[in-house]
Amino acid sequence: MSDLSFQPDEAEIERRVEALLFAAAAPLSALDLARRLPEGTDVSAALMALKARYADRGVRLECVADRWRFATAPDLAFLMTDRREEPRRLSKAALETLAIIAYHQPCTRAEIESVRGVSLSRGTLDLLLEMGFVRLRGRRRTPGRPVTYATADRFLEHFGLAGLSDLPGLQDMRAAGLLDFAAPAGFDVPQPGGPDAPEEDPLDPEDLAPEFAQDFVGRDEG
Structure with a gap:
């Protein structure tokens, strides 16, 4: 004792x-x-x-x-003979959507489509929600009160990030060859949840209804 x-x-x-x-x-x-x-x-x-x-x-x-x-x-991962690959793989569209949400959160579906330049399949967001990478965050205080999306803890765990501040910045992306060194003057990587983020209202209970997490794995995005 x-x-x-x-x-x-x-x-x-x-x-x-x-x-x-x-x-x-x-x-x-x-x-x-x-x-x-x-x-x-x-x-x-x-x-x-x-x-x-x-x-x-x-x-x-x-x-x-x-x-x-x-x-x-990490250097001993090869010893883990019981490893299993993730049964689902994210499509290019889903990875692009996840990256946009990570850097622009909180953001609406329309804002995601504006950054990507193409319309977004409902199945892409549903898959990210179902896999736990993304969560519903709130409703924008604008006409129509659109739902906003943000990353969830599973996103940080999967990519080994302590927090959103550890997301790769401009110099990191250039060093990895992901950005052209001749990027336009004034170009910068957005900071998630920055001081200029629009105000939001909390979600209502009905916003968390099951239809927001339906499985559209078998659908292709156009």
Whole structure:
């Protein structure tokens, strides 16, 4: 039985954080951890210490979508003989749509179509919603009150991003050969949810009805 008067030192706090993360069924936020530790515990310091300690091990501590988890070191992925490929693959149209939402969120269907330059199949958005990459965020305060879309935590987890601020910027894209170095003057990569984002209203319960996530996997986009 533990002594409630015992005040753990830094090493003991690290042990407790390590145990909580190891036993958790899903990634934990710093707040989740703080709720299980003595009041006033410096959770961030413990996480940074554990991250450094596991940096060169077979598993490492990583932060995805502001939540922490242990994961296999990327260079040892070849050892995972039990791996399975994702049963569904995103089409070019779906990847383009996902990229537009990631950088322009929150955005409406009309705004997605304006950036792509072509109309968008209803099935593309439904598939992204069903796979958990995209979520319904709100309704724009404009005539017709169109629904807006944003990325979900699954998007960050799938691409290994701690947050939207880690999306590749202009220089990253140029270095990867995704943008021409002769891009027009003043060209820049949009920042998701920037200060100029239009105001929105919360979703109504009926907006989350099942028809928003119907399966259109078998349909082709024109």
